[in-house]
Amino acid sequence: EADIYQTPRYLVIGTGKKITLECSQTMGHDKMYWYQQDPGMELHLIHYSYGVNSTEKGDLSSESTVSRIRTEHFPLTLESARPSHTSQYLCASSGRDRGEQYFGPGTRLTVT
């Protein structure tokens, strides 16, 4: 079983609140990713990092931001949540080569 963790698993929050979704991995992977998945839809890349102090935006435009201060930690922040942010957010990591990606259990976010 992959050692990649996400908290919280479920979150219901009001419009305008600031939230941070946590993602941590204990595998020492240098590459980490955030994917967004709306119900019944495919996953889309929103952010990725290839190492400490390296972050890039993905294909899908997102109002969220990320940071990578430590190898094992890749948090995602929404400064002001809106109902359009309601979705599932999945964190993943992979090692040095173009290898297998390991996924966290996901955070299901609902913004009311």
Next chain:
Amino acid sequence: KNEVEQSPQNLTAQEGEFITINCSYSVGISALHWLQQHPGGGIVSLFMLSSGKKKHGRLIATINIQEKHSSLHITASHPRDSAVYICAVTSNSGYALNFGKGTSLLVTP
């Protein structure tokens, strides 16, 4: 951007049937992944392949690089195989995945 197409979108099978899910992609890739997503939302990597064929238990994945096509086969299907199966590719220029829409499989007893 890679484009990944899967078929069928939905599939219902009876327990014991042989199942095939297809995936086509349109540009050069370094690897193709088959993933499984259960109703709770968690995703598990089943296979990563760049050529030939891989087998794990009742699951078999094949890829034809020239035709840009991959198949996932499930032999002797079981209700616990019910899940969404997702094809994804890693392009030659990056490490992130580009996903297909998924195939929702239901295996009935």
